[in-house]
Amino acid sequence: MKTNLFQYVPGNSVIHRMNPVTKILLTIVICVAAFLSGNLFYLAGLLVVDLLIGIIAGVAGKTWTIFKGLLKIAIFLFVLQILLVRNGTPVLWIITDEGLLTAARVVIRLVVVCMPLALVLAVTRVTDLTNSLVQVLHVPYQYAFTLSTAIRFVPQFLEEMAGIMEAQTARGVAFDKARGLKKFSMILPLCAPLLISSVRRTDQTAAAAEVRGFRLRTRTSGYKKYPFTAVDLGAVLFCALLLAGAILLK
Amino acid sequence: MIVFQDLSFTYKGEKQPALQEVCLTVPDGGFLGVIGPAGAGKTTLARAISGMIPHHYSGDYYGSVTVNGLDTVETSLDEISQLVGMVFQDVDSQIISPMVEDEMLYGLENFGVPREEIPGRVEDALEKVGIADLRDRTIGSLSGGQRQKVAIASILALKPRILVLDEPTGELDPRSSRQVFSLLKELNEEQGITVILIEQKIMLLCEFARQLAVLNGGRVIFQGETREVLAHSDELQALGVNCPRVTTLSSILSEKTGEKQPACINLDEAEAMVRRLIP
Numbered sequence: 001m002k003t004n005l006f007q008y009v010p011g012n013s014v015i016h017r018m019n020p021v022t023k024i025l026l027t028i029v030i031c032v033a034a035f036l037s038g039n040l041f042y043l044a045g046l047l048v049v050d051l052l053i054g055i056i057a058g059v060a061g062k063t064w065t066i067f068k069g070l071l072k073i074a075i076f077l078f079v080l081q082i083l084l085v086r087n088g089t090p091v092l093w094i095i096t097d098e099g100l101l102t103a104a105r106v107v108i109r110l111v112v113v114c115m116p117l118a119l120v121l122a123v124t125r126v127t128d129l130t131n132s133l134v135q136v137l138h139v140p141y142q143y144a145f146t147l148s149t150a151i152r153f154v155p156q157f158l159e160e161m162a163g164i165m166e167a168q169t170a171r172g173v174a175f176d177k178a179r180g181l182k183k184f185s186m187i188l189p190l191c192a193p194l195l196i197s198s199v200r201r202t203d204q205t206a207a208a209a210e211v212r213g214f215r216l217r218t219r220t221s222g223y224k225k226y227p228f229t230a231v232d233l234g235a236v237l238f239c240a241l242l243l244a245g246a247i248l249l250k
Numbered sequence: 251m252i253v254f255q256d257l258s259f260t261y262k263g264e265k266q267p268a269l270q271e272v273c274l275t276v277p278d279g280g281f282l283g284v285i286g287p288a289g290a291g292k293t294t295l296a297r298a299i300s301g302m303i304p305h306h307y308s309g310d311y312y313g314s315v316t317v318n319g320l321d322t323v324e325t326s327l328d329e330i331s332q333l334v335g336m337v338f339q340d341v342d343s344q345i346i347s348p349m350v351e352d353e354m355l356y357g358l359e360n361f362g363v364p365r366e367e368i369p370g371r372v373e374d375a376l377e378k379v380g381i382a383d384l385r386d387r388t389i390g391s392l393s394g395g396q397r398q399k400v401a402i403a404s405i406l407a408l409k410p411r412i413l414v415l416d417e418p419t420g421e422l423d424p425r426s427s428r429q430v431f432s433l434l435k436e437l438n439e440e441q442g443i444t445v446i447l448i449e450q451k452i453m454l455l456c457e458f459a460r461q462l463a464v465l466n467g468g469r470v471i472f473q474g475e476t477r478e479v480l481a482h483s484d485e486l487q488a489l490g491v492n493c494p495r496v497t498t499l500s501s502i503l504s505e506k507t508g509e510k511q512p513a514c515i516n517l518d519e520a521e522a523m524v525r526r527l528i529p
Binding site: 148223 | 300301302305306309326327329331332336338340342343344345346347348349352355357358359360361362365368384388389390404408524
């Protein structure tokens, strides 16, 4: 089966042991810092921080995959930006210096912001994430449940999609011969059976949750507790440092 | 005790009733096997006991179902579900959490089981089903059979008084299926847990269930002690319900010898019968 990007990777690194709420805070701080500062060196520094977090957490391979995936989108955006921005002095053809700077800022920000969002799911059990949101941040359980179920269903959908494609392949649909748009147009009709089976499944899952006390769950129901430790204090200080840097290096 | 009184149920938007005038009684500590062809209403029967009908699935509901004296219409789903544990036919829709351990904890947390009791219950249930080594795995990495065992373990951990299992061994190999059946028998005999087991594996079912109910087209066609029900093997075959081969043998011998032989439900009985008839 395809390993998907949202799948949790077990481990015992500093990042794994961090309180899920701290991880969310760190993610948000990185996002905010990326938009506070326009300094290219600072933004590049944030990118290094992202990569380092991935390496410390022991998910270097996954970090690299996410990075490569984002890079493709980034290159597309970069080209779009340099062609669209008309301010500044021309450097080459219709490309201006201003355009190059803006484009660089946009794409680095994109990568910097998206990476921790993906990484946080790789190093946190979804249940820990939702339970801590409920326990520490008092998020209503229904919302947290929606989030965790959505993530729980990603591998399920991939499996189901593969099943439908196999069924079609067995009836002579040659998915392997088509490429690009052609393949896309072949996959599109599969959305209907996928959607129908998902809706049915979701309803049953709701029933499964209900018969196991979904409505009885309160903020304090979780078995695991999420205390703040020295690691979290360190992470919070690091967050403050990042924000201070962003403000100083505007 | 579970009592169905003239229960008829039609799912919202459906024309054909899923259950029609079902009368059925399962005594405390009973072990009822439910069989019948596809679309006979077996799953609907299970949902009616667990309170999902009428609390989750709406439709036209006539008659009544009482579980330990509580009418399932008047009692809240939360209350019924603390009494009745249900294992779904579709395991993937039953499993809520992305990790095995979290799935085990889910119901225990919600029903407010005391903290100090939780680790023991989780370990015990995993141990009983034989999947203690899967505790830290993600659900996505498990096979169909392993998921089925997780679903069963997560319900056993809740220690319900009544267990309803909808084809719980559909994805299991013969050895694991037998293991699950034996476990159910043990829970039934030692702890007095009432078991309602919907199953297609007729041979196993006849060996373990004390009572049998046969459903067809939403109606209960036969119900009673396993042996009594199996005596109708010809009618069962006509419905498309296969009887155990030993039962078929006893009915063939009844026909050939011209005298009524008691229905056999296991190999030992069949052997005794054959020895008696061939001196």
